[in-house]
Amino acid sequence: MLKRSVLFSGLALVLTSVSAQAQTATAAVSIQVAPVLAISSSGAFTFPVADDAHYQAGEVVSISGPTLTHRGNVPYRITIEAQSGSEFAFTPAAGRTDADPAKPVSDLTVQASFGGTDADAAVGAAGAANTFFTRAARGGNLSAPLTARMALSYEDDPPGTYATTILFTMVAQ
Secondary structure: OOOOOOOOOOOOOOOOOOOOOOOOOOOOOOOOOOOOEEEEEEOOOEOOOOOHHHHHHOEEEOOEOOEEEEEEOOOEEEEEEEOOOOEOEEEEOOOOOOOOOOOEHHHEEEEEEEOOEEEEEEOEOOOOOEEEEEEOOOEEEEEEEOEEEEEOOOOOOOOEEEEOOEEEEEEEO
16 A cells, blocks of 8 residues: 655744834925015096086096005005106197196095095105005905096186096005
């Protein structure tokens, strides 16, 4: 009789439970944020034709005006001045030859209410801006329609067209 023997050789595997250790890593973050000021306007001032009632009142008031929008991540102020010169450009009414009355741009005042804060200033001559609005804190959009008043006098303001361009400038505080 023949005997066969089979020899089994096995390896005993021993599994041990090892818990994973938490690992960490770091990454530096550095973001620069510049001072931001943004201002825009849309539209134009529209005035009625000034008549006797306006002269009697001493002024003509715009019936509509542009919307001024501004925002900043720093406190700021907005100034107002004529874009050029210290006087309105004057064109006499058709058929008239009145001399230029040299009407000062400071006869024009602009008003608005931004977030419950009123703004009101005469237009300064070019290079001599007047403060129109001051915002002491940072903040998002403030937007409001503007109105304007131009002083009138029988003695100083002959019939014609008075024109200027207003420049609003934002300055960080």
